[in-house]
Amino acid sequence: MAKNEFHYVITLQFRKDGEIGNLANTVSGTVAARRGETRQMLYQRILKQACEGLGTSEGVTLFFDLAPNDL
Structure with a gap:
């Protein structure tokens, strides 16, 4: 595991084209920071x-x- 690797959790509220109302979803993962x-x-x-x-x-x-x- 690299020292510049981070774990994230992000929850978004959004709309999709053609759909009624708001949706919400949580996404998580890892990301490496660039210099x-x-x-x-x-x-x-x-x-x-x-x-x-x-x-x-x-x-x-x-x-x-x-x-x-x-x-």
Whole structure:
């Protein structure tokens, strides 16, 4: 496990085209920080990846946690 590896949990509220109402989903995983990348940059990258995975162009973050992936 790399020292720059982080575990994240992000919960989004979003809409899908053609569907009525709001949906919510939680996504978790690991991400490796690139050299010079900030926490904000990681958040933006994770948000974009989560939205793409959920099939939406944007979402409202209800919860976000990012922590080193080592114990």
